[in-house]
Amino acid sequence: MTRATFFKHFELLADQPDAVAKMRELVLQLAVRGQLVEQSGKDEPAHKLVDRARKAWTERKIRDREKSEAQEPPHKLPAGWVWTCLDEIGDTNPRNEANDKSEVGFVPMKLISAGYGEPVSFEVKPWGEVKKGFTHFADGDVVLAKITPCFENGKSAVIPKLKNGIGAGTTELHVFRQYSGCVVPDYVLIFFKTPRFINEGVPRMTGSAGQKRVPWDYFANTPFPLPPLAEQRRIVAKVDELMALCDELEQRQQARQHARGQLQQSTLHHLLSAREPQTFAAAWQRVRDHFHLLHDTPDAIPQLRQAILQLAVQGRLVPQNPKDGKAVELLEQINGVKTKLVKAKQLRKIEQFGVVGDDEQPFAFGCARNFEHPPAGAMPLSDR
DSSP states (O other): OOHHHHHHTHHHHHTSTTOHHHHHHHHHHHHTTTOSSOOOTTSOOHHHHHHHHHTTOOHHHHHHHHHSOOOOOSSOOOTTOEEEOHHHHEESSOOOOOOTTSEEEEEOGGGSOSSTTOOOOOEEEEHHHHSSSSEEEETTOEEEEOBTTTTTTTOEEEOOOOGGGEEEEOSSEEEEEESTTOSOHHHHHHHHTSHHHHHHHGGGOBSSTTOOBOOHHHHHHSOEEEOOHHHHHHHHHHHHHHHHHHHHHHHHHHHHHHHHHHHHHHHHHHHHHOOSHHHHHHHHHHHHHTHHHHSOSGGGHHHHHHHHHHHHHTTOSSOOOGGGOOHHHHHHHHHHHHHHHHHTTSSOOOOOOOOOOGGGOSSOOOOOTTOOOOOTTOOOGGGO
16 A cells, blocks of 8 residues: 555544554554655755764763664665664663752653653652652653553653753653754654554563563664654654544544444334334334444444343244243143142142232233344344
8 A cells, every 4th residue: 555545545444443543553653664754855864863963972872882782673764764773862861960959840650641642741849859769851851661561551751841841750761862953752752652662672571570671772772763854853743643633533433432322222222112013113123224333343232132132031032923822821731730749749839929910010022023134234143
């Protein structure tokens, strides 16, 4: 599928049941592979961004990078892009300095979202209270939850404008702070939320069950596809646009599902509560005419099954045949056998129940005339 075809049919593709989440993942994956927006030969190539970042290295940083093992790039990149890693273009363990009395932002894990584009809120605390024992970050840093299950759930965020520009938070974060404006923070966030980055990070996690964490080396040295800066901005804008469209589609789906659920309950209620053959026939006709609309999702099947069982015990599922005899005659036969068993002391005496009056009956029997199966081609219940 070409990019033009993808965008032309985006709404149709994403408007299928359970498809919006997959569409979000696909958008993120296309973004970091250079397949979401057009490349431009006028953009400054990404290797120059890396060169500028390297000039900001300290001698200690150079020594640390020499000890790191280079990883094999996973695929070919578009022209103008370059494979690098976060530790080459930024600080992956930044620290802040401030007066102890300065008010700063404090971000616990609960305020970091798993969704893309959801803003991060923060609490305000004195720097002296949070500077030790917590992770440091500042405006524009990108944070990644490293502990299970937060990492698997995609918890990561771009730090917003904090009080006095700096802050601290949960110790279960990796932090990236760029050098020399070489990368758009939201592009790094897109990379963190891609299925590939998360799925390949899970087996790299270390620690005991329930306390596993993504190691610093995976966070800092995983091959990172760096586009030209101008293209990064175009990618972020396109991802924002498509994610907003996914939000809209999701809201439409939820509204349709709610309306369909109400219609389903209403039609089944009228079917089960019908007391006259004509009323029952009309209610069943409504179910039959809209069978595909009402019962084409898995969550609708349990209610339909319950309705079928209820119709069965109400005598509305199949036509009655006068040649079958009457249930009262069957009951008399059963009582006769029970009486003989009691006299033979093979069964203890059981109190006989009286006849149930018309006003005590929970429902009326019968009404199964003109009952027809759902339309041809309807999915059988055994296949759902």
